[in-house]
Amino acid sequence: xxxxxxxxxxxxxxxxxxxxxxxxxxxxxxxxxxxxxxxxxxxxxxxxxxxxxxxxxxxxxxxxxxxxxxxxxxxxxxxxxxxxxxxxxxxxxxxxxxxxxxxxxxxxxxxxxxxxxxxxxxxxxxxxxxxxxxxxxxxxxxxxxxxxxxxxxxxxxxxxxxxxxxxxxxxxxxxxxxxxxxxxxxxxxxxxxxxxxxxxxxxxxxxxxxxxxxxxxxxxxxxxxxxxxxxxxxxxxxxxxxxxxxxxxxxxxxxxxxxxxxxxxxxxxxxxxxxxxxxxxxxxxxxxxxxxxxxxxxxxxxxxxxxxxxxxxxxxxxxxxxxxxxxxxxxxxxxxxxxxxxxxxxxxxxxxxxxxxxxxxxxxxxxxxxxxxxxxxxxxxxxxxxxxxxxxxxxxxxxxxxxxxxxxxxxxxxxxxxxxxxxxxxxxxxxxxxxxxxxxxxxxxxxxxxxxxxxxxxxxxxxxxxxxxxxxxxxxxxxxxxxxxxxxxx
Amino acid sequence: xxxxxxxxxxxxxxxxxxxxxxxxxxxxxxxxxxxxxxxxxxxxxxxxxxxxxxxxxxxxxxxxxxxxxxxxxxxxxxxxxxxxxxxxxxxxxxxxxxxxxxxxxxxxxxxxxxxxxxxxxxxxxxxxxxxxxxxxxxxxxxxxxxxxxxxxxxxxxxxxxxxxxxxxxxxxxxxxxxxxxxxxxxxxxxxxxxxxxxxxxxxxxxxxxxxxxxxxxxxxxxxxxxxxxxxxxxxxxxxxxxxxxxxxxxxxxxxxxxxxxxxxxxxxxxxxxxxxxxxxxxxxxxxxxxxxxxxxxxxxxxxxxxxxxxxxxxxxxxxxxxxxxxxxxxxxxxxxxxxxxxxxxxxxxxxxxxxxxxxxxxxxxxxxxxxxxxxxxxxxxxxxxxxxxxxxxxxxxxxxxxxxxxxxxxxxxxxxxxxxxxxxxxxxxxxxxxxxxxxxxxxxxxxxxxxxxxxxxxxxxxxxxxxxxxxxxxxxxxxxxxxxxxxxxx
Numbered sequence: 001x002x003x004x005x006x007x008x009x010x011x012x013x014x015x016x017x018x019x020x021x022x023x024x025x026x027x028x029x030x031x032x033x034x035x036x037x038x039x040x041x042x043x044x045x046x047x048x049x050x051x052x053x054x055x056x057x058x059x060x061x062x063x064x065x066x067x068x069x070x071x072x073x074x075x076x077x078x079x080x081x082x083x084x085x086x087x088x089x090x091x092x093x094x095x096x097x098x099x100x101x102x103x104x105x106x107x108x109x110x111x112x113x114x115x116x117x118x119x120x121x122x123x124x125x126x127x128x129x130x131x132x133x134x135x136x137x138x139x140x141x142x143x144x145x146x147x148x149x150x151x152x153x154x155x156x157x158x159x160x161x162x163x164x165x166x167x168x169x170x171x172x173x174x175x176x177x178x179x180x181x182x183x184x185x186x187x188x189x190x191x192x193x194x195x196x197x198x199x200x201x202x203x204x205x206x207x208x209x210x211x212x213x214x215x216x217x218x219x220x221x222x223x224x225x226x227x228x229x230x231x232x233x234x235x236x237x238x239x240x241x242x243x244x245x246x247x248x249x250x251x252x253x254x255x256x257x258x259x260x261x262x263x264x265x266x267x268x269x270x271x272x273x274x275x276x277x278x279x280x281x282x283x284x285x286x287x288x289x290x291x292x293x294x295x296x297x298x299x300x301x302x303x304x305x306x307x308x309x310x311x312x313x314x315x316x317x318x319x320x321x322x323x324x325x326x327x328x329x330x331x332x333x334x335x336x337x338x339x340x341x342x343x344x345x346x347x348x349x350x351x352x353x354x355x356x357x358x359x360x361x362x363x364x365x366x367x368x369x370x371x372x373x374x375x376x377x378x379x380x381x382x383x384x385x386x387x388x389x390x391x392x393x394x395x396x397x398x399x400x401x402x403x404x405x406x407x408x409x410x411x412x413x414x415x416x417x418x419x420x421x422x423x424x425x426x427x428x429x430x431x432x433x434x435x436x437x438x439x440x441x442x443x444x445x446x447x448x449x450x451x452x453x454x455x456x457x458x459x460x461x462x463x464x465x466x467x468x469x470x471x472x473x474x475x476x477x478x479x480x481x482x483x484x485x486x487x488x489x490x
Numbered sequence: 491x492x493x494x495x496x497x498x499x500x501x502x503x504x505x506x507x508x509x510x511x512x513x514x515x516x517x518x519x520x521x522x523x524x525x526x527x528x529x530x531x532x533x534x535x536x537x538x539x540x541x542x543x544x545x546x547x548x549x550x551x552x553x554x555x556x557x558x559x560x561x562x563x564x565x566x567x568x569x570x571x572x573x574x575x576x577x578x579x580x581x582x583x584x585x586x587x588x589x590x591x592x593x594x595x596x597x598x599x600x601x602x603x604x605x606x607x608x609x610x611x612x613x614x615x616x617x618x619x620x621x622x623x624x625x626x627x628x629x630x631x632x633x634x635x636x637x638x639x640x641x642x643x644x645x646x647x648x649x650x651x652x653x654x655x656x657x658x659x660x661x662x663x664x665x666x667x668x669x670x671x672x673x674x675x676x677x678x679x680x681x682x683x684x685x686x687x688x689x690x691x692x693x694x695x696x697x698x699x700x701x702x703x704x705x706x707x708x709x710x711x712x713x714x715x716x717x718x719x720x721x722x723x724x725x726x727x728x729x730x731x732x733x734x735x736x737x738x739x740x741x742x743x744x745x746x747x748x749x750x751x752x753x754x755x756x757x758x759x760x761x762x763x764x765x766x767x768x769x770x771x772x773x774x775x776x777x778x779x780x781x782x783x784x785x786x787x788x789x790x791x792x793x794x795x796x797x798x799x800x801x802x803x804x805x806x807x808x809x810x811x812x813x814x815x816x817x818x819x820x821x822x823x824x825x826x827x828x829x830x831x832x833x834x835x836x837x838x839x840x841x842x843x844x845x846x847x848x849x850x851x852x853x854x855x856x857x858x859x860x861x862x863x864x865x866x867x868x869x870x871x872x873x874x875x876x877x878x879x880x881x882x883x884x885x886x887x888x889x890x891x892x893x894x895x896x897x898x899x900x901x902x903x904x905x906x907x908x909x910x911x912x913x914x915x916x917x918x919x920x921x922x923x924x925x926x927x928x929x930x931x932x933x934x935x936x937x938x939x940x941x942x943x944x945x946x947x948x949x950x951x952x953x954x955x956x957x958x959x960x961x962x963x964x965x966x967x968x969x970x971x972x973x974x975x976x977x978x979x980x
Contacts, residue, residue, distance in 0.1 A: 030564055030621050031609065034557035039637065042554045064532045067524035068611075068642055068658050069580075072587070074520055076597045086587040086597055090559075092611065093583045093599065095646040097562070097576040107566045107576055109583065109608055118599055119521065121558075121582065121611075131520050141830070147529065152558055152642065156585040168558050340631070 003352065007289045012233045019283055020162045023292045023352050033160040033167030037276065040353060041163075043300035044279055045170065049150065051202050051298075052172065052274065055194050061146045061174060066128050068152075069119035074127045078252035081126060084219020088156040090121040090167075121154040126220065126271055129175045130249040137177060137267055139258045144187070145177040163280030164237075164490055171275035177267045179259060181246070184268035185223070188244040191272040192225040195240035203278065204295040204404035205229050205285045206412055207239060208435075208485055210460030215444050218271075222246035228459040228485065230412045231284040234433035236459045236487035239281050242272035280490075286377075286404050292354025293377055295404050296397040301355045303333045303393060306346050308362035311337040315361050318371070318386065322359065325390045331397070351376060356400050357393060377403060418483070422474050425486070429454035435487050437462075439480035441473035450475055450486070459485045493842065497779045502723045507652065509773055513782045513842050516652045523650040523657030527766065530843060531653075533790035534769055535660065539640065541692050541788075542662065542764065545684050551636045551664060556618050558642075559609035564617045568742035571616060574709020578646040580611040580657075611644040616710065616761055619665045620739040627667060627757055629748045634677070635667040653770030654727075654980050661765035667757045669749060671736070674758035675713070678734040681762040682715040685730035693768065694785040694894035695719050695775045696902055697729060698925075698975055700950030705934050708761075712736035718949040718975065720902045721774040724923035726949045726977035729771050732762035770980075776867075776894050782844025783867055785894050786887040791845045793823045793883060796836050798852035801827040805851050808861070808876065812849065815880045821887070841866060846890050847883060867893060908973070912964055915976075919944035925977050927952075929970035931963035940965055940976070949975045 003022045006014040020026050025041035037045065053063075069092060076082045096113030100106040122128065129147075136142060154168045163169075174191060178184040192209065199207045207227035217224040221243035229239045250256070250266035259265050286293040296302050305322060307315045319335045326333045336346055343360065350358055360372040371389060374381045377400050384392045415434035419425050425438060440446060440458065451457050461484050468482040493512045496504040510516050515531035527535065543553070559582060566572045586603030590596040612618065619637075626632060644658045653659075664681060668674040682699065689697045697717035707714040711733035719729045740746070740756035749755050776783040786792050795812060797805045809825045816823045826836055833850065840848055850862040861879060864871045867890050874882045905924035909915050915928060930936060930948065941947050951974050958972040 027622065027625070029557050030561055030618065031557045031559045034559065036557065036622055037555040039552040039554050043552065045555075046553065062529040062533065063536065064529050065527040065535075065660065067519050067521045067526065068644065069521045069524065071520055072597060075587075076595065079595055082587075082597060086589075089585070089587060090582045090609070091584040091587065091599055092580045094581040095579070097565075097572075097579060097581065097610070105566065105569060107562060107572060109581055119580070120587070128520065132517065132526055135517070154558065170555065 005289060005291065005352075008232065015289070016280075016284060017162065019287055019292060020280075023354065025279065025283070025292075026162045031167070033157055035162045035166050037170075040300060041279060044282070044294070044298060045276060047298045047300065048202070048278060049172075052194075052198055053150075055198060056148050056172075056174070059190060059194060061148045061176075063149065064147045065149055065151070066125050066132065068122055070122050070125075070128045072118045072120060074131050075120045077127060077131075078220050078249055080248070081124075081220030085123040085155070089123050090154045090156055092119040092121065122151070123153055123155045124271075124273075125149065125151070125153075125173055125175065126245070126249050126269075127253075130253040130255055130269070133177055133267070134253055134255045137255055137257050140179045140260050143177055143179045143257060143267070144183065146174075146187075147176065148172055148174045161280070163276055163283070166276075169276050171273050173271060173273040176270045177255070178270070179257060179265075179268070181268050184246075184270050185244050188223070188225060188242045188270040188272065191270070192227070192240075192242040195227050195242065195272070195274060198274075199227055199229065199239055200405065202295065202297045203282055203285070204297075204401055204408065205239070205281060206405060206409040208460060208462055209464075210462040210485065212241070212460060213444070213447060213458050213484075215447055216458065218243045220245060220248050222248070226460050228487075229281055229285065230408075230415060230435055230487070231281070231490065232411065233284075234415045234435070234487070236435065236485075236489040237277075237281045237284065238459070238489065239278060240272075240274040243270060245269035245271060285408050287354065290348075291352030293404065294354035294356060296356045296401045299354060299356050300332065301334055301350075301353070302331050302397060303357040303359065304346075304350050304355050305333065305335040305359045305361060306343055306350075307337055308343050308360050308365075310339055312363065314363060314366060318361055318366060322389060326393060329390065329394060331393065347374075357396060359389070359393075375400060377407075420471070420474060425456075425474055426454055429456045429488065433488055435459075435485060437467060437483040438474040438486055439471035439482070440484045441476050441478035441480055443476075443478075446473060446475055455488050456486045457489055459487050459489060461485075495779060495781065498722065505779070506770075506774060509777055509782060510652045510770075513844065515769065515773070515782075521657070523647055525652045525656050527660075530790060531769060534772070534784070534788060535766060537788045537790065538692070538768060539662075542684075542688055543640075545688060546638050546662075546664065549680060549684060551638045553639065554637045555639055555641070556615050556622065558612055560612050560615075560618045562608045562610060564621050565610045567617060567621075568710050568739055570738070571614075571710030575613040575645070579613050580644045580646055582609040582611065612641070613643055613645045614761075614763075615639065615641070615643075615663055615665065616735070616739050616759075617743075620743040620745055620759070623667055623757070624743055624745045627745055627747050630669045630750050633667055633669040633747060633757070634673065636664075636677075637666065638662055638664045651770070653766055653773070656766075659766050661763050663761060663763040666760045667745070668760070669747060669755075669758070671758050674736075674760050675734050678713070678715060678732045678760040678762065681760070682717070682730075682732040685717050685732065685762075685764060688764075689717055689719065689729055690895065692785065692787045693772055693775070694787075694891055694898065695729070695771060696895060696899040698950060698952055699954075700952040700975065702731070702950060703934070703937060703948050703974075705937055706948065708733045710735060710738050712738070716950050718977075719771055719775065720898075720905060720925055720977070721771070721980065722901065723774075724905045724925070724977070726925065726975075726979040727767075727771045727774070728949070728979065729768060730762075730764040733760060735759035735761060775898050777844065780838075781842030783894065784844035784846060786846045786891045789844060789846050790822065791824055791840075791843070792821050792887060793847040793849065794836075794840050794845050795823065795825040795849045795851060796833055796840075797827055798833050798850050798855075800829055802853065804853060804856060808851055808856060812879060816883060819880065819884060821883065837864075847886060849879070849883075865890060867897075910961070910964065915946075915964055916944055919946045919978065923978055925949075925975060927957060927973040928964040928976055929961035929972070930974045931966050931968035931970055933966075933968075936963060936966055945978050946976045947979055949977050949979060951975075
């Protein structure tokens, strides 16, 4: 069955879905809004997870695991957080099924097995975790607590898209406890920086760093730091957030500590998370009409060797040698000697899956002592002498990684405007979209109004000091302290 | 606060709970039957997971992820499986909370947000996975599918104990699809062997390999292979199971394939899993009245260096050198230079946590060019010249690992009997317990009767060919084809 991918310029949204399903990243499931993460998608997530987990541990964090369920009374304790998630959560009300007396072989919920208190399937874990931290913290000596959790969470979204917005998703959530506001803010900023490094150095995805406006903050946070990436259609994607929670959760759950002056104080908190949404971001940042384009540092397979037209003892010998040499350099490489499929089919398949490099080995090439090396990103092919093949592969993997970043940054530059006229802003958002740096008066009402008129939201108040110039709000003309980043968003 | 652990011979069950909670493996939570896995416990699980995941990948498996929820209509499709789990599952019936009109700040389940079809929180994933496999399998060319999933599952157990039996637990579940019965059975046995190697070579926990009786099989399986370990109190613990599922799930979910004769056939299945229960098994196999005893291959910290009585520049220098040398050998080592606590306190703390080796460095020892090396398992201490310290540590870690296995096997030998008289059997099960190899007539009724009379169950029909001798059933005197393993079990 030939795989057809809708071109980006025809229907960007359909292009994305085609890619995700046909490249083997994910599949639809029988559960509304939940996807199956297929082996290729999960291998990508494992690579992302491994890097992030190492970065968390290097910054002093340890992993733990807290329950999937949050009793309703805990869920509602921090009011803003509860309000933010109450409308979209899965609720367990019963703990048993029984045989349907009217239909043989069918089951019904046993009305006698109703829970005294309903359980919310965690949409995020602040409540259950801070309820536990209360028992772990007495004195400043017990602080800081620097814990991360890898888990599944459920948010009952009405409109879902694979990876970008699903009812269940996988993520990590850091939850830290501190003895001072300064230390907690420092932690939140540190993890924001970790996310930035991960996005740029591993995903090859340039991001804009900044703080969310009050409207867009995490429910229950005092401050939300975000990294915002631009997708190829000019829309923004929030790729990771880190929250300074102040004492909100400590107050809701009565988590106090004796400070070094022997005085009782509420504990300061942060939380921070990234999710399988990053896979969606990765797909939309680099891929093209032929399939996925994956950055070498995260690609499940970095290089594939294809015999042309089919394996022979001569080709096997050369391939096995390359395989061995590259594996010893830590390269993730496979030799596809499957005889059921022709080279052309394999080329298309590995392009679809986003494998960064391909080596084709044919007997005619071997006579000349060369092999053909093909890049997924640029589609360039080059004939390389066998003796320098390994070095060339290592060099190209680095080149592709930085090339992808540069290309994405170039696109962002092209699609970023500094605007001062409302009519220009309105028109741009109606037509081509993209990122706009514009002045804003700091009012939530103005923010809402701009969103209503153009669907663009304030993605962040950027940290970049160059944008802190004074000016007039693009909508109201009122005074502004600096430019903020506007875009339509995923 | 001094930590007190109830001695094993006083109250084995309390000893276990004390150990789990006080050594920092787990904590109780606000959710009935759910525990919090604390950083020390989770680090242990991560080490177990890493080894198992590598073993799965080496045997050709890949990871994927399927939804947390199983729609009721899928859950009930395989009748035996449904029957086995229906009585203990968490059920999601609603997807929204709303403000309680009668109590400000409180939430209630929104009756208008009732799901059309209830969702079962997965107690195991055969149903949701086989419903997906239907779309992935057309021909024998699509087979085998060799997928594993690391996930949380929920079984609404009434009597729970940390790690051993919890409402939510973490596990891996392999789900494979094959084109022949032979190949599926081979796969189930292969994974059974992987579990055996993991238990014995990494957990240092000797196991008995065998098949479950029909009564004790996984709900929906044709055959269940198990590994059974003996705990220090003589009870058995089922440590890992691997199931040959025949065509049961393929029939329930209509998963067919065209075989190489171009004929349509139902697909053959296996599933296999181990869970965080293994942490409970590990604790109960090796630990003592002073705390955990962990096998070096899985211990989160393999060696701790303690300055005596406190750090000095001289001690720091030596400690840092040892730290560096051991880390370069891949040893997980920490140097505890915390000045708040005295050496005696630290010794007790690391013993409680089960750290296999401890090096004490004092200035008087340094003058002599030696340091004190203490073993957690035997409590032996030995003075070692600094220059041979690293070699000694490496040697001892291997020795401790195999020593723990030998000790556990020795205990099992001591507590294992071959019995042929019913009165002996009854008396033994009333008093000291342990493993009993006895003849059984193969009838489920006899099995039930023995369980009623003694609480002992058939843990497995062992693979060991030496036990296949004919004889008379220990209860009925009827003909028996071989001895089976009886024990009371966790």
